[in-house]
Amino acid sequence: MTIKTRSRVVVFILSWLVYMGLTSFTDLQEVLAGLVVALLVSMLAGHFYLSSPKRQRIFRRIGFGIIYFFRFLLEVTKANWQVALLVVNPVLPIKPGIIKIKTKLKKDSSITMLANSITLTPGTLTIDVNPKEKELYIHWINTTSKDIEEDTRIIGEKFEKILMEVVE
Amino acid sequence: MKILRWIIGVVLLGSFLYWNFYKFEYGLIVKFINILLFCALYVLYRVILGPTAADRIVAVDILGVLIIGLLALLGIYYDKQFFIDIGLIWALMSFIASLAFAKILEGRNLDE
Amino acid sequence: MNNLHEIIGLVFIGFGLCFDFFGVLGLVRLPDVYNRLQAATKCVTFGSAGILFGVFIYKGFADFDFKLLLGIVFIFLTAPVAAHAIARAAHRSGIPLAKETVIDCYKDDNELKEK
Numbered sequence: 001m002t003i004k005t006r007s008r009v010v011v012f013i014l015s016w017l018v019y020m021g022l023t024s025f026t027d028l029q030e031v032l033a034g035l036v037v038a039l040l041v042s043m044l045a046g047h048f049y050l051s052s053p054k055r056q057r058i059f060r061r062i063g064f065g066i067i068y069f070f071r072f073l074l075e076v077t078k079a080n081w082q083v084a085l086l087v088v089n090p091v092l093p094i095k096p097g098i099i100k101i102k103t104k105l106k107k108d109s110s111i112t113m114l115a116n117s118i119t120l121t122p123g124t125l126t127i128d129v130n131p132k133e134k135e136l137y138i139h140w141i142n143t144t145s146k147d148i149e150e151d152t153r154i155i156g157e158k159f160e161k162i163l164m165e166v167v168e
Numbered sequence: 169m170k171i172l173r174w175i176i177g178v179v180l181l182g183s184f185l186y187w188n189f190y191k192f193e194y195g196l197i198v199k200f201i202n203i204l205l206f207c208a209l210y211v212l213y214r215v216i217l218g219p220t221a222a223d224r225i226v227a228v229d230i231l232g233v234l235i236i237g238l239l240a241l242l243g244i245y246y247d248k249q250f251f252i253d254i255g256l257i258w259a260l261m262s263f264i265a266s267l268a269f270a271k272i273l274e275g276r277n278l279d280e
Numbered sequence: 281m282n283n284l285h286e287i288i289g290l291v292f293i294g295f296g297l298c299f300d301f302f303g304v305l306g307l308v309r310l311p312d313v314y315n316r317l318q319a320a321t322k323c324v325t326f327g328s329a330g331i332l333f334g335v336f337i338y339k340g341f342a343d344f345d346f347k348l349l350l351g352i353v354f355i356f357l358t359a360p361v362a363a364h365a366i367a368r369a370a371h372r373s374g375i376p377l378a379k380e381t382v383i384d385c386y387k388d389d390n391e392l393k394e395k
Contacts, residue, residue, distance in 0.1 A: 020346075021349070022346070076326055080322055083303070083306060083319050092311075094310070096312075096378060097381055097383040098381075098385050099385055116357070116360040116361070120321075120322060120325070120360055123318070125314065127314075137389075139314045141315060143382050143383060203297050204297065206301075211304055211307065214307055220375050222366065222370035223313050225366055226320060226366060229366065230320045230321075233328050233359060234300060236332070236351065236355065237296065237327065237332065240331055243335070244335055249345075252345070252351065256350065259351065260354075266365065267362065270366045270369040273366075273369040273370065274368070274369040274373055275372075
């Protein structure tokens with residue numbers, strides 16, 4: 001099976017599940033209409049969803065995906081708690097600054113996931129990505145160090161290690 | 169001046185909470201909807217008085233996300249399903265609107 | 281109000297409302313557009329997701345409503361992208377940072393490229 005066919009199958013299953021989630025699983029007419037629509041979508045626009053050749057150890061990647069999900073949930077909760085404590089503080093102890101970090105990830109999709117995760121985690125917001133030199137510019141609400149290596153260790157690595165296993 | 173703004177904010181918030189939880193005689197869901205509308209009032213303050221254009225764009229983007237929660241609560245209150253459909257479409261449209269505003273702010277055309 | 285799932289759903293909705301309120305308070309109080317964007321995006325996204333999850337539990341599992349879960353996934357995917365686009369556009373159109381700012385690598389690098 002070529003890459004394009006596999007990509008079409010994945011898009012077919014995903015779009016059928018989204019269609020069913022938007023309507024209902026119990027109605028037979030809706031199920032048939034969903035099959036037709038998903039077939040149409042996957043035939044028209046499904047051939048560029050996957051881009052790399054087949055990889056092994058699918059269960060290991062799913063396991064790391066679950067670990068990533070729970071780590072992400074923990075970090076989001078921590079971030080919200082920090083922002084709540086900051087906002088009700090009468091003197092607003094902020095020290096903002098724009099720094100840059102390096103990343104070791106290669107693919108576009110994993111860099112996007114890393115940038116989105118950094119945006120939703122404590123005190124940081126991705127401003128721009130430099131894809132040639134693998135650098136991310138980050139606005140940090142409480143800048144503790146200005147060194148690139150130190151910032152990479154503090155901000156990026158906790159997601160980078162897990163995303164290496166999941167996406168790369 | 170700063171103390172004046174603090175006093176106005178605290179009095180407004182306190183009187184709103186007192187009115188919402190002691191004087192207002194409806195169910196809990198309606199009280200929750202009132203809190204969300206109060207948040208939307210704060211966002212409108214930033215839309216009207218934001219010093220730069222980017223502040224207004226941020227406020228409009230945030231208002232779009234707030235309204236999704238508001239529509240979900242309205243769906244409970246009226247016991248209708250279609251409010252959540254409206255919420256999903258609203259989320260999509262407000263996302264596209266934010267991207268378009270960002271492009272205009274950056275000075276590029278929409279068809280690049 | 282007698283069912284357990286309604287009480288748990290109302291607790292989730294209450295948490296979501298608290299975080300919504302803190303995010304909006306950050307939008308009003310913080311000094312410049314980037315800090316406002318940070319506080320508001322994080323808290324309001326999490327708060328709205330909390331409200332949607334609370335509604336999902338409040339309705340009970342009799343009419344299983346996947347639309348709410350799709351909505352949660354959707355706002356968690358789109359809100360960071362919108363925040364990133366707005367922040368980049370604001371920096372490129374020359375909106376200044378707050379006076380507390382300690383370092384600005386992005387501006388330095390852009391000036392280096394132009395030379």
